[in-house]
Amino acid sequence: MIFSRHFDERAADLLGDLADLHLLGEERIKPACPLFDWYVKPHLDSPSFPSRDEAWADRLAASVDFPLYLLDDDSAIRVRGEEVDVVSTGRWRLVGG
Structure with missing residues (x-):
């Protein structure tokens, strides 16, 4: 999540991560490395x-x-320049937006 440009409290809440982030001491949710x-x-x-x-x-x-x-445990995201794809021998889904 830290690599998304749009990582905020709303996204963290929708993804079920907001409480965990607050447990880690995060008061304000913001992207650490906003790349994608x-x-x-x-x-x-x-x-x-x-x-x-x-x-x-x-x-x-x-x-x-x-x-x-x-992504399942047999899948990964591959980024090459502007190209993004999934490398997988398992199951994965792209949803939203």
């Missing part, structure tokens, strides 16, 4: 994160108005 216009949320269908299932992905897809990559 999209977000990444990892661990789709991961055994280590059982709540990040298709229903979770569908809820996020219905609520976000910004580009969001939902």
